[in-house]
Amino acid sequence: MATFELGPRDALAYEQVAPSAPGGLTFVFVNAITGDIGQWRAVGERLAAAGHGTLAWNFRGQAGSRFTPGTRLDLPLIVSDLRRLLDGLRPPRPVLVGLSIGGLYAARAILEGAEAKGLVLLNTLRKPGVRLDWINAAVVRVMEVAGPLLMRDLMTPLLFGPAWLAAHRAECLLPGTRYEPLDPASGQMELLRRMGEADWDVPWERLDLPTLVVSGLRDRVFYDARDVAGLAARLPRARRVDLPEAGHLLPVEAPEELASALLAFAREIAP
Numbered sequence: 402m403a404t405f406e407l408g409p410r411d412a413l414a415y416e417q418v419a420p421s422a423p424g425g426l427t428f429v430f431v432n433a434i435t436g437d438i439g440q441w442r443a444v445g446e447r448l449a450a451a452g453h454g455t456l457a458w459n460f461r462g463q464a465g466s467r468f469t470p471g472t473r474l475d476l477p478l479i480v481s482d483l484r485r486l487l488d489g490l491r492p493p494r495p496v497l498v499g500l501s502i503g504g505l506y507a508a509r510a511i512l513e514g515a516e517a518k519g520l521v522l523l524n525t526l527r528k529p530g531v532r533l534d535w536i537n538a539a540v541v542r543v544m545e546v547a548g549p550l551l552m553r554d555l556m557t558p559l560l561f562g563p564a565w566l567a568a569h570r571a572e573c574l575l576p577g578t579r580y581e582p583l584d585p586a587s588g589q590m591e592l593l594r595r596m597g598e599a600d601w602d603v604p605w606e607r608l609d610l611p612t613l614v615v616s617g618l619r620d621r622v623f624y625d626a627r628d629v630a631g632l633a634a635r636l637p638r639a640r641r642v643d644l645p646e647a648g649h650l651l652p653v654e655a656p657e658e659l660a661s662a663l664l665a666f667a668r669e670i671a672p
Contacts, residue, residue, distance in 0.1 A: 402438070402465060405458070405486055411472070413486055414438065414465030415458035418445065420493055422452025424671050426518060427492035428663060430457045431483065431503035433650070434596050435589070437464050440652045447660035453667060456492050462588020474588060475595040480509045487515055494518050494671065498663070499525055500652065501623065502596065508603055511610070519611040519670045521663065523651050526614060526632040527623050529601045536622065537597035544593060547580035554578070561648040562619035605635040612639040613666045615659065617647035624649075640666075 405413040416438055420427060428448055430441045438457040445455040460479050461468035468474060483506060487495060496519040499507035504525025511517050527533065543552050554574050558566060583590050614633045616624055633639050642662045647655040 404465075405489060407461075407482065407485065408469070410467060410469040411461060412467045413458050413461065413482060414463075415456060415486065415490075417456045417490060417492065418449050418454050420452060420454035421449070424494070425452045425454055426494045426496050426667050426671055427454035427456055428521075429487070429492060429495045429497050429507075430455065430652075431497060431499040431507045432458075432460060432463065433501035433503050434592050436500060436503065440650070443656035444652050444660045444663070447657070448663060448667075451664055451667075453664075454492060456486075456490065456495075458486060460588075460592065462592045466588075468588055468591075470586065472591075473595060474591045476506065476509065476599045479506050480513065483507070483510045484513065484515050496521065496663075496667070496670065499523065501525060501649065502599060505599060505601065505603065508605075508608060512604070512607060517610060519613070519666065520608060521613045521615065521666065523615045523659070524617055524620055524623055524649050526616075526629045527601070527625065528628045528632070533623075534597065541590075541593050541597070544583040544590060545585065546582060548583045550578055551580045556622070559621040559648075560650060561654055562617070562646045564646060565648070565654045605632060606637060609637045611666070611670050612636045613662065614639050614641045615651060615662055616641070616643050617649055617651055617654070618643055618645045619647055620649040622649060640669075 402414050402416055405415055438459055441457045459466040462474045495517050497507035497517050498521040500523045504522035644655055644658055651659045
C-alpha cells in the first residue's frame, strides 16, 4: 500500500495497478463511508486480468489514511481529495466507480472538472427524505453506544442478499459478543457524522458521459425502484444493470458479476 501525501499530517492510502493492455482503462474506486481498499481487490484482479488498471484509495479517516484532528471529513473535502489524487497520480483513461455515497463523491468530482472516460454508480441513486435521514442518525447513535459489531449484527440482513447471508450467518450474533462504542475522536466517527450532511441535489443532467448504473435489488435500505428509475432517466448517457440476488455492498457480495458488468462497460467505452 502506498501513501499520497496531502500535507504534514494528512495523507491518503492507495493501491494502484497500471493498465497492461494498449488502451486499457483505469477503474478508480470510490469507497462507501464504511469502505476500505480491500473490498475492491477481488473485482480489481478480474479487471487487471483483462488488461485494465485500478486505483483504490481510502478517505482521510479510513484505514491507513491520516488526517489532522479537527478536520471536517465532509463531502467537499472528500471530493477535493479525489481530484488531488487524480491530478497527482494521473491514472490513464480513468473511469470513476463509486459505491453508495462514493458514487455521489465521484459524480461531484466530475462536475467540478475531474477527467473521466466514464462513471459507474453502484447503489448510489436515491432521494433523501425522512426515512434515510432517520437511518443516518440512527447509525451514528448505534456507533456512539455500541459500535461497529452491533451495527453489523443489526444491518447485515438489510444490506445483503440471501445467499451471502446464509454463508456468513455463523459469523454474526455470536453469544457473548462484547459491543464497544466507536471512539468519538476517530476518523470513522467523523465520517459518519458528516455523512448525513451530504448534498444529494445533483444536476444529473450535466453528467454527459457514459454512465453505468448498477443496482442490487436485495438492498433493503437504499434501493427504491421508482427513485432509481427516475434519477437514472436524468443521466444523458446511462445504461442500467440490475443484480437480482445481490444487495448493497456489491464488491464484497458479487465481485464476479460486478467485474463482468464493468468489463462489458469498458468494451463500450474503449472497444
